[in-house]
Amino acid sequence: xxxxxxxxxxxxxxxxxxxxxxxxxxxxxxxxxxxxxxxxxxxxxxxxxxxxxxxxxxxxxxxxxxxxxxxxxxxxxxxxxxxxxxxxxxxxxxxxxxxxxxxxxxxxxxxxxxxxxxxxx
Amino acid sequence: xxxxxxxxxxxxxxxxxxxxxxxxxxxxxxxxxxxxxxxxxxxxxxxxxxxxxxxxxxxxxxxxxxxxxxxxxxxxxxxxxxxxxxxxxxxxxxxxxxxxxxxxxxxxxxxxxxxxxxxxxxxxxxxxxxxxxxxxxxxxxx
Numbered sequence: 001x002x003x004x005x006x007x008x009x010x011x012x013x014x015x016x017x018x019x020x021x022x023x024x025x026x027x028x029x030x031x032x033x034x035x036x037x038x039x040x041x042x043x044x045x046x047x048x049x050x051x052x053x054x055x056x057x058x059x060x061x062x063x064x065x066x067x068x069x070x071x072x073x074x075x076x077x078x079x080x081x082x083x084x085x086x087x088x089x090x091x092x093x094x095x096x097x098x099x100x101x102x103x104x105x106x107x108x109x110x111x112x113x114x115x116x117x118x119x120x121x
Numbered sequence: 122x123x124x125x126x127x128x129x130x131x132x133x134x135x136x137x138x139x140x141x142x143x144x145x146x147x148x149x150x151x152x153x154x155x156x157x158x159x160x161x162x163x164x165x166x167x168x169x170x171x172x173x174x175x176x177x178x179x180x181x182x183x184x185x186x187x188x189x190x191x192x193x194x195x196x197x198x199x200x201x202x203x204x205x206x207x208x209x210x211x212x213x214x215x216x217x218x219x220x221x222x223x224x225x226x227x228x229x230x231x232x233x234x235x236x237x238x239x240x241x242x243x244x245x246x247x248x249x250x251x252x253x254x255x256x257x258x259x260x261x262x263x
Contacts, residue, residue, distance in 0.1 A: 022141030063231035071228040
């Protein structure tokens with residue numbers, strides 16, 4: 001798994017690539033936790049983190065990856081932030097649907113829509 | 122009537138989470154040799170990763186002296202995977218339903234559910250230390 005971190009204005013975007021299996025979920029969670037702590041320590045955005053997880057290049061994700069997404073959702077909500085999912089591929093989308101997590105996450109098919117979705121809320 | 126063929130491949134791994142990647146490579150290569158659709162291959166791959174993670178992490182508690190063993194049985198009509206760990210076992214009925222609204226926001230507990238959703242049959246033997254998963258090949262229409 002590889003993670004590329006970038007910013008667009010006040011929004012943090014993680015481009016995730018490869019397989020999220022085994023211990024990868026811990027690495028993903030650590031990167032997100034670091035961003036939560038960073039946002040929470042700054043006055044910008046009132047200490048909130050607005051995060052887009054770009055999942056276009058995820059080949060496969062297991063239950064620990066799902067767990068990392070859910071844990072990130074709860075930690076970001078705790079600081080009044082938002083996390084949305086971008087470009088879910090077929091197998092990852094199926095996984096999220098099976099686990100009934102579509103009700104929790106807002107999902108978008110383009111980065112512009114994801115940014116607009118975060119900004120309007 | 123043609124002769125039925127069956128191949129058995131066995132993999133034994135020390136219980137390190139790093140070996141989940143090796144398991145993924147092995148099962149991916151085995152699946153490439155089988156006449157299965159891409160979606161079905163992904164389902165089986167995920168189920169094996171989940172079962173392997175359970176055996177290494179929850180069964181053997183990442184004790185390197187304990188082995189997680191995978192037996193892949195390739196038959197004409199089905200693919201069977203038997204996963205054995207050296208842990209204390211568990212009772213399937215005592216594992217919470219991850220789809221229950223009160224469990225949706227839990228960060229773990231979805232592995233068995235995904236295994237059972239991806240495979241045609243998942244059975245637990247020897248107090249859950251042996252897990253047998255089966256995926257049947259689709260029978261072509263006559």
